[in-house]
Amino acid sequence: MYELKKNADWKFWILMPIIGFLIPFAIKNLSGNIKILGIITTLFIINIIFSIFVGIYLRRHGSFWYLLIMWPLIFWVGVLLSLFPSTYGYYFGLVYLIIELFAYTMGQESEVDIDAQIPIDGGIKGVK
Template sequence: MKKINKTFDWRFWIWMPILGILLPYILNKTALTVNFKIIMSLFIVNMLFSVLTGMFLRRTGSNWALLLVWPIIYLISIWLQINSAFYGYYLAILYLIIEIFAFTSGQEEELDFEKQISVDGGFREV
């Protein structure tokens, strides 16, 4: 139960709609240049958040299916026409890939079975 509470910590999950929907909406209403909005919001902030999301889900031992939540929330902003569909679908895929890399980092090496002690007959006194 503690692991579930850790995974569904509202302080972390509230950032997804803020960064995926609210931040692009606010940036669209400002007089900033389009290039600044795209680079700042979509590339720097959202990609860093994708890395943090993957690391958070790995640290809490969450199911891999929760990796899909952040790209889906970003896709909702595309369907609401807050972000452009021209590049939005590609960025959602990119966010998912970044999350997967962060989620699986450190899991490249397999166990070294040759160095393990077999216990077929149980432990015996030496």
């Protein structure tokens, strides 16, 4: 419960349903080439950028990794509501999860190099 309170930035948690439900619903009601352009823009540009944002946001706030599944789950619920076709909707949700994982773990690949640290002989008293 503390983890959710710590990450309870309402702007962030409100963006997920807006991007997952409202924008696709608005695009679904369009027609013609504008609808195709809207789907491409939403699936490839907006959602991928938002997935990167989610991964970085959760890492900076010290969140547990299991909160990364929230955005793909909201997207998959949108697929279940027929906001996106299920033929590729579930795959895009998986892609968004992978992108979030990359953004969440970015910069953590280097370990502290203990061999490069300078030893202090005699403790702190010997340092001047």
